[in-house]
Each structure stands twice: as structure tokens, then as C-alpha cells.
Amino acid sequence: MKKYKIGVIVHGPGIIDSGYAKKIIEILEDYGEVQSRLGGTMGRTAVIDAHMENVINIKDKLLPNQSIKLLAEDNEVLFLLNYGKSIITGHTFGFKVLNNAGKNINLIQIERPGESDGAIIQWNDYDNSFLINELKKRLNLSVTPSEEAISLVKNLTGFNRQDNLVERKVAGVSPGENIMLNGIIIGKVTGEELTIIAKDNKIVEMTGGKIKEHGLEKLGNIDLTTAIIKTGLLRKADGVKPRSIEHIQNENLVAAYLNHAAEDIYRFNNADILVSVGDDTTLLSSDILYRFNIPIIGITDGDLDKVVVQGFKLDESLIIQVQSGYDDIIGNEIFEKIFDGQESIHIESINEFKEEILNLVKESKLDYRIVDKQLS
Numbered sequence: 001m002k003k004y005k006i007g008v009i010v011h012g013p014g015i016i017d018s019g020y021a022k023k024i025i026e027i028l029e030d031y032g033e034v035q036s037r038l039g040g041t042m043g044r045t046a047v048i049d050a051h052m053e054n055v056i057n058i059k060d061k062l063l064p065n066q067s068i069k070l071l072a073e074d075n076e077v078l079f080l081l082n083y084g085k086s087i088i089t090g091h092t093f094g095f096k097v098l099n100n101a102g103k104n105i106n107l108i109q110i111e112r113p114g115e116s117d118g119a120i121i122q123w124n125d126y127d128n129s130f131l132i133n134e135l136k137k138r139l140n141l142s143v144t145p146s147e148e149a150i151s152l153v154k155n156l157t158g159f160n161r162q163d164n165l166v167e168r169k170v171a172g173v174s175p176g177e178n179i180m181l182n183g184i185i186i187g188k189v190t191g192e193e194l195t196i197i198a199k200d201n202k203i204v205e206m207t208g209g210k211i212k213e214h215g216l217e218k219l220g221n222i223d224l225t226t227a228i229i230k231t232g233l234l235r236k237a238d239g240v241k242p243r244s245i246e247h248i249q250n251e252n253l254v255a256a257y258l259n260h261a262a263e264d265i266y267r268f269n270n271a272d273i274l275v276s277v278g279d280d281t282t283l284l285s286s287d288i289l290y291r292f293n294i295p296i297i298g299i300t301d302g303d304l305d306k307v308v309v310q311g312f313k314l315d316e317s318l319i320i321q322v323q324s325g326y327d328d329i330i331g332n333e334i335f336e337k338i339f340d341g342q343e344s345i346h347i348e349s350i351n352e353f354k355e356e357i358l359n360l361v362k363e364s365k366l367d368y369r370i371v372d373k374q375l376s
Helices: 015-019 020-028 043-049 064-071 085-101 127-137 145-156 215-218 279-290 327-339 351-364
Strands: 006-011 032-039 077-082 105-112 119-123 142-145 160-164 165-170 178-181 182-187 194-199 202-207 210-211 228-233 254-258 273-277 296-300 318-322 344-346 366-368
Touching: 006 015, 006 020, 006 064, 015 020, 015 043, 015 077, 020 077, 020 127, 020 202, 032 043, 043 202, 043 279, 064 077, 064 085, 077 127, 077 296, 085 105, 085 119, 085 145, 085 178, 119 127, 119 145, 127 366, 142 296, 145 165, 160 210, 178 194, 178 351, 182 215, 202 210, 202 215, 210 215, 273 279, 273 351, 279 296, 296 351, 318 351, 327 351
Parallel strands: 006 032, 006 077, 077 105, 119 142, 254 273, 273 296, 296 318
Antiparallel strands: 105 119, 160 165, 165 194, 178 182, 178 228, 182 210, 194 202, 254 344, 318 366
């Protein structure tokens, strides 16, 4: 039997939490040498919880199309593993990722394994019939022709451009879901279909959705044709058992500052404490840094969009909820007065640092309260 050089792109926490990423990688190892990388950001936490960081490369922060391009250099066939919330979103994801990576790539997508509508898709005109038939049998999945997947996607997604106006359809949405664009929540879904409209590279309107103005302020200018759009939860699995990794404190304690949820929170895993500004930024940073035993000081105002089912918080963390709309103002004061405009500073003591933050909040004369409950 021929031995293949196989590249695997693992996308999102769902395929990892379900156990199928591990299962599929182990199956593929029967047919050749396998090299696996994560594509996307939120899957990192799931990889860590599953103790799979030595199997799936999570060292580099890469988009799925970037991981595809990288693995295509050394491998003859690539597998994209995904667990979309529906077969529509799964097909759409694969189609858009492949277009961004470059169409002439030998890519097989395994979508929603374990579900009744789970499928294997051979993108492009490559003959991988042996591997596909083996996986079809071993995973009990149907095979969807790429033409069928493309037809479905084109009917439900795509964009129209007219001069400086861009309209983009988003597939597979449900009312009440968050709308996240390039990592920032910009609104909520209100209908069964969603179209986002941009003028002069700024989001100006939605049909089937309600805009969150504060999110648009953070977002700024955007190319809507290439932006990454997600709706719903970033990690849907409940019953998550977070891993705990020992944190060795720096000789000179380091405090870091974060006020933007789209940033790479993992790069703060060598800090000793993190100040995070904003409800969802605080939820995510608390949840991720919980794994590294790094406490946070969160500045929030109660405007939580809830991007994960359950958020974890260390007992040593401190969540300060101020009056509505004032979290950014207090956050900026902390950044300027305590951090002196720097992303990180050295501190003498974590407890003293907490007191310094609390004193600044008290001096603002704003109403505030300490939120002790779990963030969720």
C-alpha cells in the first residue's frame, strides 16, 4: 500500500471537543506520515484541554488558509477537519478557506463527523478515491461532490459590490446569535437570513441583524469581502474540563494590559496578572488564562454577549463592574496612569497591584461592584 504525506488542518474547538480530531488523525496515520496544524484561534484552548499540543501544532497563530498554504508545501494531500454548527456553515467555511488559500490545492474536507449530515468533500479535481473510500467506511460518512457543495454555498452566500458599497450574505444563522467580524462582536442576528452592508469600508447596515455600535467603533475600517464572519458561540461544548498548567512567576512580577478581544490572548501566558477591559474580553482572557494559572483583573460594565457556554475564573481574579458605558473610560485611565501607556509593567506585589487598580476606580466616583460569580 502506498504511504502518503498527509497534512491535516484542524479548525475550531468543536472537532477537538467531539474527539473526532484525535480519531481522524489516528486513522490517517495508518496511511502515511501525518503533519497537523491548527487553523484559527479558538481551537487552541480545546487542544490544550485535550492534551494534544504535541500532535496538533498550535505554536503559530495562523488562519486556516495560512495553515493550508504552509502544509501544502510538504504534503501531497491535505485534510481540513471541521465541525460547523450546520452542514451549510461547514460547506461555506471550506469553500471560502480554499478560495483564500488558492484553488489549486488537493484538499479533502471532513465536516461534522458523527452527525447524520456529516460528509466528506473532495475539493478540486484530484483523485483521492482510495483514501476517501477508506475514510467513508471507517467514519460512516457520505461523500458530497464539490460541485454540489459549491452550488449550495453560492446560493446562500456571496457578496455584491457596487462602487463603494458591499453587501455580503451570511449563511446558516439563527436569531439571537452574536455576529462576530474579525474577532469583534458587532451585533446580533434577528432573522433567519443575514446580510451585512458596508459603505466606504465601514459597516453601515444589516438586514436580519441588529448593529452593536460599540463593536463597530472598535472594528474601524474593514474589507467586508475578505473579513472573517462568525455567528453564535466560539466554543459550544458544555462539560468542558479545563486543563491546569503550572505557572512559574517571573522574578520581577509582570502585569499586562489588554483591551481588545480580537488580540492573541495566548501571548500573555508568561505574564503574572492581566488587566482586561470589556465584558467579552474579560470572559475570554479569564477563560484562557485559567489554564495557565494566571489571574486577571477585569474591568466590565455588564454588557456581556456571552461568546462561550462557560467561562472559567481563578479565585485570585478580580472582576470590577462599573457603570454602563464606563469600562473603556476606566480602562484608559488605568492604561495611562498605572501602565504609563505601556502594554506591560513590572509590579512589586499582585495584591498591592489589585489595591492600586481598586483605588483608581474608587477615585473616579463611579458606582461599581465586585463580581464574584463565575463568568458565564
